[in-house]
Amino acid sequence: MNSRLTRLAGAALAVTVSLALTACGGDDSVEPAASAAASGPFEYKDALGKDIKLDKAPTTVVAQSSVAAALWDAGFQVKGAYGELKPDAAGKLSYQAGSLDLSKVTVIGSTYGEFDTEKYALLNPQLLVDYTFDNKALWYVPAAQSEKILSLAPGLAVPGNYKTTDEAIATFVDLAGKLGADTAAATAAKTEYDSALKAVGESAKTSGLKVAIMSPGTDSLYVADPVQLPEGNTLKNQGLDVISPTNPKNEVFAQFSWEKAVEFKDADVILVDARTYDAAKADLAKVPTWANLPAVKAGQVYPWYAAAPYSYQSYAKIYTELAGELKSAKKLS
């Protein structure tokens, strides 16, 4: 349970960071129009079934970092963000923060459980946006502070789970549009996204590669169930053969004893959780049932950008990279 939560939180972190990275590297010509809000009323039925009605589209929006990153790419610039926004030793945010530009965003909290209510109040927020994973609460809003926080501005919940990345991204583009953003850049990026996906589909069909999505830890092997993952379903729809682990509890990650790793020998390619893999790499090399997996031996282990922000821009990049990897990978069995 604990580790699953950690992974989930990590996912959020990943989203946030990727946003920030894009922000730093990207050109300024496609600056999202944050304050060019539509003048009309704002209406949204959120994932908790709440009808949110505001007289005018809000301009001061604060969002959880992954949500903020997705909105940013969709063309809407938040004023404040909280979530996973702690830079690494090199001062960079993880890929999970996407293109978020922290010089333009007030950081309300930079890790799970951190939310500076005073700083938030001082922004005079008009709307707060966060995921909900349990259909009850906003994900990164600390329960103890939630009453106070939600009294300052209405909280809008976007769903945490989606069938496909298309559906997830569309949700954010739609929300950005309703918030008055110009979503033209996002629409343009969709072309790139679609052709990246097509490239994945082509290499999948010609190579017939079997792919497993994993988050290997030294204590256990976590195998993602593609059916529970938006990107898993999207890739499967493109004809990629993604291995489904035995997963009676229908969780995103099925947890296995390392003894069970030998049952994944048919994977030609392993996509590993980019949030945690680098740190665990050296220790994993000493786990014989990992080191002797054919895909590991063949060096066909590639990053899986778990919890990247749901935007056409970020997933176009991710799928393009994957298509290239699938093209160069060899069928092993």
Added chain:
Amino acid sequence: MRPRTIGRLGVFVVTVAVLGVVVVLSLMVGRQAISPGEVIRALLPSATGDNADIVRGLRLERTVIGLVAGLALGAAGALMQALTRNPLADPGLLGVNAGAAAAVVTGFAFFGVTNGLAQTGLALAGAAVASVVVYLLGSGSRAAATPARLALAGTALTAVLFSYINAVAMKDQQSFDEMRFWVVGSVVNRGYDRLLIALPLIIIGVLLALAMTPALNALSLGDDSAHALGLGVGRARVATAVAITLLCGAATAVAGPIVFVGLTVPHVARMLVGADQRKVVPLSMLLAAGFLVFCDTLGRVVSGGAEVQAGIVTAVLGAPVFIALVRRRTLVAA
């Protein structure tokens, strides 16, 4: 007199036999069903393939690490209960585990230390510093380090250090992932390299522990009586504390903080052989080694889904045993 001697010798013989059975089971039982014949074949140095990876790669390493860590924790627990004359003393009491974990977490979070050797060094240093701090706090300015003062100082330091660990762990996702191991111990995939680093320290700790047992017998009579018997109370206490630090620090570096082994096992040992530390300490080592390996084996198969860490199984099994012991009779103070 004679039958008693045989009885106590018998306890050791039976314990060793049980330990042997536990070790064999730990190689036979796991998430992957492998027949006994295949297990034996997989243990041959020439064997390769899945079974060899599982039996020789995964299970044997767990067993060896469980044996060594368990032995160290059993000895440390027995020493600690004798030293503090507190039957409820456990390796966490003197802040040793917390010190080890805090040092490793600090190294990881602020200096990016992920190397096994460096982490072990940090764990030992943290354990040592924590022991000294507890000892100084417990001794105060004028009064001697009484068991109660030591225990209080240890509890206070542990609380402070774990708050610190949690605060650091919350800071970012990566250190939290790494932290899981320092919250609940496990013997899975720890690596022989980590064990080799810790082994010399454990050996020194064990030798020191065995050498201190006569002095601990004298200490059990109280400081004044021990003093009257010609024992250098202060020196004996420091030597024992050094042994505890070595054993706990090294065991924690290898297997993480494992609870209830050091607390429960010495009580069982005293039930079996009485209060003589010369017997309690070695028997605690054997029993704890077997107990930890057994808990790890049980954790592999006890749940339908994933494995359960040895540190959780020891707590689940150890706590009720401990409560039963406490309720059954007046505890034999060490």
